[in-house]
Amino acid sequence: xxxxxxxxxxxxxxxxxxxxxxxxxxxxxxxxxxxxxxxxxxxxxxxxxxxxxxxxxxxxxxxxxxxxxxxxxxxxxxxxxxxxxxxxxxxxxxxxxxxxxxxxxxxxxxxxxxxxxxxxxxxxxxxxxxxxxxxxxxxxxxxxxxxxxxxxxxxxxxxxxxxxxxxxxxxxxxxxxxxxxxxxxxxxxxxxxxxxxxxxxxxxxxxxxxxxxxxxxxxxxxxxxxxxxxxxxxxxxxxxxxxxxxxxxxxxxxxxxxxxxxxxxxxxxxxxxxxxxxxxxxxxxxxxxxxxxxxxxxxxxxxxxxxxxxxxxxxxxxxxxxxxxxxxxxxxxxxxxxxxxxxxxxxxxxxxxxxxxxxxxxxxxxxxxxxxxxxxxxxxxxxxxxxxxxxxxxxxxxxxxxxxxxxxxxxxxxxxxxxxxxxxxxxxxxxxxxxxxxxxx
Amino acid sequence: xxxxxxxxxxxxxxxxxxxxxxxxxxxxxxxxxxxxxxxxxxxxxxxxxxxxxxxxxxxxxxxxxxxxxxxxxxxxxxxxxxxxxxxxxxxxxxxxxxxxxxxxxxxxxxxxxxxxxxxxxxxxxxxxxxxxxxxxxxxxxxxxxxxxxxxxxxxxxxxxxxxxxxxxxxxxxxxxxxxxxxxxxxxxxxxxxxxxxxxxxxxxxxxxxxxxxxxxxxxxxxxxxxxxxxxxxxxxxxxxxxxxxxxxxxxxxxxxxxxxxxxxxxxxxxxxxxxxxxxxxxxxxxxxxxxxxxxxxxxxxxxxxxxxxxxxxxxxxxxxxxxxxxxxxxxxxxxxxxxxxxxxxxxxxxxxxxxxxxxxxxxxxxxxxxxxxxxxxxxxxxxxxxxxxxxxxxxxxxxxxxxxxxxxxx
Numbered sequence: 001x002x003x004x005x006x007x008x009x010x011x012x013x014x015x016x017x018x019x020x021x022x023x024x025x026x027x028x029x030x031x032x033x034x035x036x037x038x039x040x041x042x043x044x045x046x047x048x049x050x051x052x053x054x055x056x057x058x059x060x061x062x063x064x065x066x067x068x069x070x071x072x073x074x075x076x077x078x079x080x081x082x083x084x085x086x087x088x089x090x091x092x093x094x095x096x097x098x099x100x101x102x103x104x105x106x107x108x109x110x111x112x113x114x115x116x117x118x119x120x121x122x123x124x125x126x127x128x129x130x131x132x133x134x135x136x137x138x139x140x141x142x143x144x145x146x147x148x149x150x151x152x153x154x155x156x157x158x159x160x161x162x163x164x165x166x167x168x169x170x171x172x173x174x175x176x177x178x179x180x181x182x183x184x185x186x187x188x189x190x191x192x193x194x195x196x197x198x199x200x201x202x203x204x205x206x207x208x209x210x211x212x213x214x215x216x217x218x219x220x221x222x223x224x225x226x227x228x229x230x231x232x233x234x235x236x237x238x239x240x241x242x243x244x245x246x247x248x249x250x251x252x253x254x255x256x257x258x259x260x261x262x263x264x265x266x267x268x269x270x271x272x273x274x275x276x277x278x279x280x281x282x283x284x285x286x287x288x289x290x291x292x293x294x295x296x297x298x299x300x301x302x303x304x305x306x307x308x309x310x311x312x313x314x315x316x317x318x319x320x321x322x323x324x325x326x327x328x329x330x331x332x333x334x335x336x337x338x339x340x341x342x343x344x345x346x347x348x349x350x351x352x353x354x355x356x357x358x359x360x361x362x363x364x365x366x367x368x369x370x371x372x373x374x375x376x377x378x379x380x381x382x383x384x385x386x387x388x389x390x391x392x393x394x395x396x397x398x399x400x401x402x403x404x405x406x407x408x409x410x411x412x413x414x415x416x417x418x419x420x421x422x423x424x425x426x427x428x429x430x431x432x433x434x435x436x437x438x439x440x441x
Numbered sequence: 442x443x444x445x446x447x448x449x450x451x452x453x454x455x456x457x458x459x460x461x462x463x464x465x466x467x468x469x470x471x472x473x474x475x476x477x478x479x480x481x482x483x484x485x486x487x488x489x490x491x492x493x494x495x496x497x498x499x500x501x502x503x504x505x506x507x508x509x510x511x512x513x514x515x516x517x518x519x520x521x522x523x524x525x526x527x528x529x530x531x532x533x534x535x536x537x538x539x540x541x542x543x544x545x546x547x548x549x550x551x552x553x554x555x556x557x558x559x560x561x562x563x564x565x566x567x568x569x570x571x572x573x574x575x576x577x578x579x580x581x582x583x584x585x586x587x588x589x590x591x592x593x594x595x596x597x598x599x600x601x602x603x604x605x606x607x608x609x610x611x612x613x614x615x616x617x618x619x620x621x622x623x624x625x626x627x628x629x630x631x632x633x634x635x636x637x638x639x640x641x642x643x644x645x646x647x648x649x650x651x652x653x654x655x656x657x658x659x660x661x662x663x664x665x666x667x668x669x670x671x672x673x674x675x676x677x678x679x680x681x682x683x684x685x686x687x688x689x690x691x692x693x694x695x696x697x698x699x700x701x702x703x704x705x706x707x708x709x710x711x712x713x714x715x716x717x718x719x720x721x722x723x724x725x726x727x728x729x730x731x732x733x734x735x736x737x738x739x740x741x742x743x744x745x746x747x748x749x750x751x752x753x754x755x756x757x758x759x760x761x762x763x764x765x766x767x768x769x770x771x772x773x774x775x776x777x778x779x780x781x782x783x784x785x786x787x788x789x790x791x792x793x794x795x796x797x798x799x800x801x802x803x804x805x806x807x808x809x810x811x812x813x814x815x816x817x818x819x820x821x822x823x824x825x826x827x828x829x830x831x832x833x834x835x836x837x838x839x840x841x842x843x844x845x846x847x848x849x850x851x
Binding site for chain 2: 019022025026029030033067102104114115116203205206209210240241242243244245246311312315316319320322323325326327329330332333334336337338340341392393394424428
């Protein structure tokens with residue numbers, strides 16, 4: 001029966017090509033617009049570490065002793081003292097201190113000009129904790145953190161730029177004036193967002209596209225990085241002028257991030273009380289004043305708190321779906337016109353014994369057929385739309401590609417839209433009185 | 442034109458009529474808001490900076506780090522840049538309008554005040570106002586003897602003595618800051634406190650926009666007399682005649698490279714590029730919104746054409762009868778035009794209410810102002826025209842139906 005309906009649908013679609021084309025175009029354009037924005041939304045609002053994000057937490061302590069600041073929430077990052085104390089305690093399964101800075105990078109064995117790159121200074125747990133993939137070599141060892149070892153891990157991008165993508169483990173890199181030995185090269189790694197650096201979203205007024213930047217190109221042990229690029233660290237904020245700007249160790253500034261991995265709910269509760277206890281103890285020592293103001297958010301909670309999805313992207317998604325709604329109404333109208341114009345034919349079928357359900361099903365098959373054609377058009381338009389997105393100046397532009405799941409969603413959405421659009425016209429068509437139609441033939 | 446027959450005919454095709462109405466209403470609501478968003482973006486892109494944009498070039502060098510000779514090298518750089526023919530002003534600025542990071546300071550009118558009066562962007566650099574080309578409203582610009590060296594200022598600020606001689610004592614504010622702090626009063630000679638240090642206002646400039654956080658007061662900017670050293674995000678700004686910019690930029694780079702060939706240049710661009718790069722996201726979003734508006738109007742027009750054609754085809758016989766009974770082609774044409782006008786009007790009324798509701802939602806979530814009233818009549822005229830344009834084809838086809846149709850096959 002289905003085959004027969006398909007045949008009827010094809011015939012009917014062929015009969016009035018202009019009307020068919022109008023409907024297919026309407027659905028294709030609507031689907032193209034909404035799938036383009038939905039793909040971007042999917043890309044930006046997803047979990048950067050699926051399966052792992054539930055075990056990652058971001059502790060915060062409020063070290064600002066002044067009254068200028070509201071203290072409703074602690075500042076987004078921590079001061080050196082608190083961050084290093086919490087890290088040194090090693091109370092979590094894994095923990096990583098993080099600070100980034102810009103510096104001059106050269107490969108002394110090549111004649112390439114120096115580059116300005118971002119360096120992430122962190123501790124060895126960073127790589128296993130965030131599932132960072134290695135192409136060559138491996139992370140440095142925990143003892144390298146203690147020894148202030150002059151070692152580095154570099155990104156695939158930088159390895160391509162400096163060493164033509166060859167295995168550069170063991171080679172030398174000049175960071176500012178210090179020579180370091182490369183111990184590892186990453187595989188291309190592009191978490192979305194660059195979650196471990198996210199902070200300050202509540203001050204961004206929705207302009208959060210920068211949270212989707214590429215990861216840094218050079219990674220060094222935390223202790224070594226502070227020495228190599230001494231004097232070039234930027235604070236997130238300070239509650240008092242530091243003695244020498246750029247030199248932030250033990251300064252009245254907040255500039256370091258700490259991430260911890262906690263594998264069970266018990267450990268999370270334990271760590272929460274450990275952070276609270278630490279703040280109380282520091283208050284007793286007179287270093288901080290707002291001991292109760294501590295937080296321990298999970299990765300996804302932290303991203304949510306920072307409102308990482310840029311407001312422009314959310315606006316575009318709303319707009320695209322409103323657009324799809326208009327295309328839907330358009331298609332309803334056109335389908336209605338199409339079905340009712342065939343009143344005579346439907347009357348004959350009904351008179352010859354077709355049930356209402358059969359007529360209804362036939363109309364829906366025709367609508368679904370339009371949806372399928374619209375889906376193909378929509379898929380092509382989505383590809384074109386994503387191509388346009390990739391040409392935009394946004395930092396996440398390079399990630400805008402259609403994956404398999406979104407490809408399937410495109411067709412599902414197209415057919416669902418057309419079936420929805422076909423519902424009312426099909427209902428009207430199957431309610432036609434056969435007698436009346438036959439009379440006018 | 443009689444409206445009653447149209448209404449009675451529409452009441453028999455309620456669903457189709459409502460479809461047209463809903464489509465027009467949705468289009469009206471979305472297009473009104475999208476155009477409003479576009480106008481907001483355009484306003485943002487045309488924001489007044491208060492500086493001589495077409496006469497400036499920027500060169501940013503990488504960090505020199507803290508070196509004992511940084512101060513001397515900065516002076517050397519500035520002298521070399523000044524010597525380039527065609528250069529009228531040169532300055533090393535700690536930051537400039539339309540850049541992503543921003544140095545701010547909370548200021549108070551009284552050191553005992555609990556919460557700051559406002560947070561303003563701090564601009565510093567010797568000769569900066571002259572290089573920016575800011576327009577002085579009252580008072581004077583900063584003078585040679587007002588200036589302090591950045592490292593001495595940092596040391597003094599960390600020292601905590603609010604009366605340390607190494608701290609700057611005067612500043613220049615924008616008109617926006619003056620209006621906010623002392624509305625209607627003369628700001629000259631009044632004090633602004635940085636922490637506990639009083640600074641005397643010596644001048645007011647008409648406009649100077651802050652680097653990026655416009656929502657906190659776009660022109661809350663202060664010019665303070667501090668001499669920075671090269672690095673730490675500071676940029677050389679060079680002022681010259683508009684047609685000389687490319688040549689001066691090249692000459693300046695050559696001059697700086699000649700002083701030290703190992704330095705890394707981070708930025709080299711004219712100030713027109715600064716503006717265009719800073720607002721590139723807004724430009725992309727504006728393009729997208731324009732595209733959506735056009736597509737929406739086209740889809741709606743096509744929908745009206747489609748339904749109009751269907752209606753005409755369905756009523757061929759009725760039209761023929763009317764023609765046979767003496768109706769002119771004009772009568773038939775007007776019938777369909779009036780019908781479309783009625784549907785569009787209902788759609789527009791519903792659409793305006795919807796537009797207002799969407800605007801309220803956007804105001805809540807996107808810090809948008811209220812939709813100006815002018816959008817309503819303009820939007821209505823636009824949709825009426827599109828409706829009339831779309832229905833013209835089908836209506837003409839209806840008018841062309843010959844009366845003889847009435848005599849066939851009844």
